[in-house]
Amino acid sequence: MTPTLPIIGRLNHLAIAVPDLTAATALYRDTLGAKTSAPHALPEHGVTVVFVELPNSKIELLQKLGENSPIAAYLDKNPSGGIHHICFEVDDIAAAAAQLTAHGARVLGDGKAKIGAHGKPVLFLHPKDFCGTLIELEQI
Numbered sequence: 012m013t014p015t016l017p018i019i020g021r022l023n024h025l026a027i028a029v030p031d032l033t034a035a036t037a038l039y040r041d042t043l044g045a046k047t048s049a050p051h052a053l054p055e056h057g058v059t060v061v062f063v064e065l066p067n068s069k070i071e072l073l074q075k076l077g078e079n080s081p082i083a084a085y086l087d088k089n090p091s092g093g094i095h096h097i098c099f100e101v102d103d104i105a106a107a108a109a110q111l112t113a114h115g116a117r118v119l120g121d122g123k124a125k126i127g128a129h130g131k132p133v134l135f136l137h138p139k140d141f142c143g144t145l146i147e148l149e150q151i
């Protein structure tokens with residue numbers, strides 16, 4: 012049995028899938044008074060994202076982009092939007108993946124980290140293994 016070590020660190024961001032990025036950005040900026048970025052199209056990730064800067068973390072508003080968007084199925088089930096995933100920071104993503112796999116958690120895709128929306132290695136853990144929540148790990 013692998014020893015249990017701390018894996019996750021800070022909450023890096025919480026991602027919300029939205030049907031209308033302009034309207035969602037206006038809500039966070041004008042109603043909630045948050046600092047929001049311009050929209051960034053990330054075709055390789057199938058989303059357009061607006062970053063909402065909070066004092067202690069970030070929120071990412073995600074709108075689908077292109078045909079095979081990874082958030083399309085989620086938005087079909089949740090047409091008004093909803094929390095899509097949460098992202099925790101890790102120091103060593105390969106070590107985290109190995110330890111999580113040893114504890115029975117499933118890493119999505121081929122099990123290896125890929126470069127994510129912030130240019131850093133990320134991977135996703137199966138939501139059925141984590142209380143129905145899609146978890147992203149990002150190496151900082």
Ligand code: CO
Pocket residue numbers: 024026071096098147
């Ligand atoms: Co994310």
